Amino acid sequence: MSSVGVVNVHQCDKIGHELAVAVHDLSGIVLFAHNSIEFTDIVDVLNLIRSGQFCTILYISLIRSYRYMKAVMDQHPLQNKRIGVIDCVSGFTFPVEDRIDDCLYHKPPHDLEDMKEIIAFGVEKTNPDVIVFDSLSQFINFSQPSEEDLHGLSNFLRSLQDDTMNVVQNTMMFLYDDRLGATKYLSRMAVNTLIKLELTKDKARC
Numbered sequence: 605m606s607s608v609g610v611v612n613v614h615q616c617d618k619i620g621h622e623l624a625v626a627v628h629d630l631s632g633i634v635l636f637a638h639n640s641i642e643f644t645d646i647v648d649v650l651n652l653i654r655s656g657q658f659c660t661i662l663y664i665s666l667i668r669s670y671r672y673m674k675a676v677m678d679q680h681p682l683q684n685k686r687i688g689v690i691d692c693v694s695g696f697t698f699p700v701e702d703r704i705d706d707c708l709y710h711k712p713p714h715d716l717e718d719m720k721e722i723i724a725f726g727v728e729k730t731n732p733d734v735i736v737f738d739s740l741s742q743f744i745n746f747s748q749p750s751e752e753d754l755h756g757l758s759n760f761l762r763s764l765q766d767d768t769m770n771v772v773q774n775t776m777m778f779l780y781d782d783r784l785g786a787t788k789y790l791s792r793m794a795v796n797t798l799i800k801l802e803l804t805k806d807k808a809r810c
Contacts (some may be wrong), residue, residue, distance in 0.1 A: 632796030637782035660734035688730040
């Protein structure tokens, strides 16, 4: 993983060439701000990452169930990607016999240490090239974060870059809804890349 130094910042208003260039060779810790985009848009973004190359994605979801995501991807598929989902929405409501090859169920994290354990659990099970965490917006109130919350999050992100943690393989993308003004806080975090995608209502592509 690349070390944190100069942060690469990209701001896009379309899912098109500019965004494709920004995400094609992502590495390290990535913060991805958006304006409440739909899951179909997230699939489009994932398809742009290393487009034309096969890679494995671990998707840790705090806000969308596996069943919903699977229904969307059946109609709007990933290309050249294998995805494994950790569903923290459904939790333990599914019996053991309902296990699915590309999904693991886990109770939602209570704190940053729980988050780290879930990430490590997913890495051990799927050996991903890219990890997506959806979303920080559900975990921290960015409208009025305390200094303690921000300090804890920064330390958490730094800890993921410690090779001895063995949780980040190559790319780790944290999604968050920027309607609460998160960028002004997260831009000072220990990250490699900050991407902000703000789609217009017609979601034009270019």
